[in-house]
Amino acid sequence: xxxxxxxxxxxxxxxxxxxxxxxxxxxxxxxxxxxxxxxxxxxxxxxxxxxxxxxxxxxxxxxxxxxxxxxxxxxxxxxxxxxxxxxxxxxxxxxxxxxxxxxxxxxxxxxxxxxxxxxxxxxxxxxxxxxxxxxxxxxxxxxxxxxxxxxxxxxxxxxxxxxxxxxxxxxxxxxxxxxxxxxxxxxxxxxxxxxxxxxxxxxxxxxxxxxxxxxxxxxxxxxxxxxxxxxxxxxxxxxxxxxxxxxxxxxxxxxxxxxxxxxxxxxxxxxxxxxxxxxxxxxxxxxxxxxxxxxxxxxxxxxxxxxxxxxxxx
Numbered sequence: 001x002x003x004x005x006x007x008x009x010x011x012x013x014x015x016x017x018x019x020x021x022x023x024x025x026x027x028x029x030x031x032x033x034x035x036x037x038x039x040x041x042x043x044x045x046x047x048x049x050x051x052x053x054x055x056x057x058x059x060x061x062x063x064x065x066x067x068x069x070x071x072x073x074x075x076x077x078x079x080x081x082x083x084x085x086x087x088x089x090x091x092x093x094x095x096x097x098x099x100x101x102x103x104x105x106x107x108x109x110x111x112x113x114x115x116x117x118x119x120x121x122x123x124x125x126x127x128x129x130x131x132x133x134x135x136x137x138x139x140x141x142x143x144x145x146x147x148x149x150x151x152x153x154x155x156x157x158x159x160x161x162x163x164x165x166x167x168x169x170x171x172x173x174x175x176x177x178x179x180x181x182x183x184x185x186x187x188x189x190x191x192x193x194x195x196x197x198x199x200x201x202x203x204x205x206x207x208x209x210x211x212x213x214x215x216x217x218x219x220x221x222x223x224x225x226x227x228x229x230x231x232x233x234x235x236x237x238x239x240x241x242x243x244x245x246x247x248x249x250x251x252x253x254x255x256x257x258x259x260x261x262x263x264x265x266x267x268x269x270x271x272x273x274x275x276x277x278x279x280x281x282x283x284x285x286x287x288x289x290x291x292x293x294x295x296x297x298x299x300x301x302x303x304x305x306x307x308x309x310x311x312x313x314x
Contacts, residue, residue: 030061030076034083041080046296046303070098104265111289114152123259133186141169146191161229194276205270207309217299218245242298252282
C-alpha cells in the first residue's frame with residue numbers, strides 16, 4: 001500500500017545532495033551508533049545486510065568516536081546513538097559538523113526536544129494532552145488517574161515512569177522535581193488505557209523513487225511502562241509485531257508529517273507513533289525523526305526499501 005505525504009510547507013525535497021568530495025568513497029556508508037551498541041542495535045542488522053548485498057561498504061561508527069573521518073563517508077545515517085541525551089549540545093554540534101548526515105542536523109535540533117509537540121498541536125495534529133514543567137516551576141499532581149512523567153529530552157523511555165494517583169502522587173511529584181532540579185523540562189501526560197489493549201501503532205515512512213516520504217510498514221508496540229521511574233527500560237523488552245494501520249491512523253500520520261519544519265536536506269525516514277485516545281481517535285505520542293527503531297523484521301521487504309532510498313542518495 002502506498003501512502004504519499006504532501007508536507008504543509010511544500011515537498012520534502014528541498015535541496016540537492018552535497019557535491020562529491022575528492023577523498024570521499026562513493027560506496028562507503030556509516031551507520032551511526034554509540035558505544036552501548038558498537039556493532040549496531042540488532043534491529044538494524046537487516047538494513048546493514050541489505051546495503052552490503054548492494055556492494056556498499058557499511059561500517060558501524062559511534063557518533064562520538066574521535067577517530068572517525070566523517071568526510072570520508074558518502075552518507076552517515078543515524079541509527080542508534082542513544083547515549084546522546086545527557087550530551088545533547090555536544091550531539092547537535094557533532095551533527096552540524098557531519099556534511100552528509102541523515103536525518104540532517106536542523107531536524108535533529110527540533111526533534112530531540114519533545115516540546116516540538118507544541119508545534120504539531122498548533123498545526124492541528126491531535127496529540128496526547130501534555131503539561132510541561134520547566135526548571136524553577138512547580139507542579140501539583142492531579143487528584144486521580146494514571147499519568148506518565150518523563151523528560152522532554154530522552155530516548156528509549158529513559159527516566160520515564162507511570163503513576164497511579166492519588167496513591168503515588170508523592171512519587172510523581174518527586175519525579176518531576178528531580179528532573180527540573182537537574183535543569184530538565186518535565187512533561188506529564190495521561191496514561192492512555194488503549195496502550196494495554198490496542199498498543200501503540202508505529203507507522204514507518206521511507207522515500208520513494210522521487211524522494212517523497214511514503215508509507216512503508218507499521219508495527220504494534222506493546223506496553224512497557226509498569227510503574228514508577230527506575231531510570232532505564234531495556235529496549236529489548238518491547239514487544240513488536242506487524243500491524244496494518246487504519247485509515248484514520250494514516251490520516252493522522254499525514255497531518256504530523258505535513259507539519260514538519262522545512263529542512264535543508266530531504267528526510268530519509270520518519271516514524272509516527274499513535275495510540276487511540278479516549279474517544280478512539282488516533283492521537284500522536286511522538287514523531288520520531290532522529291534515531292528511531294525502524295522495525296525491519298515486521299516487514300521482510302522494508303530493509304530493501306530503505307536501502308534503495310539510501311542508494312538513491314549516493
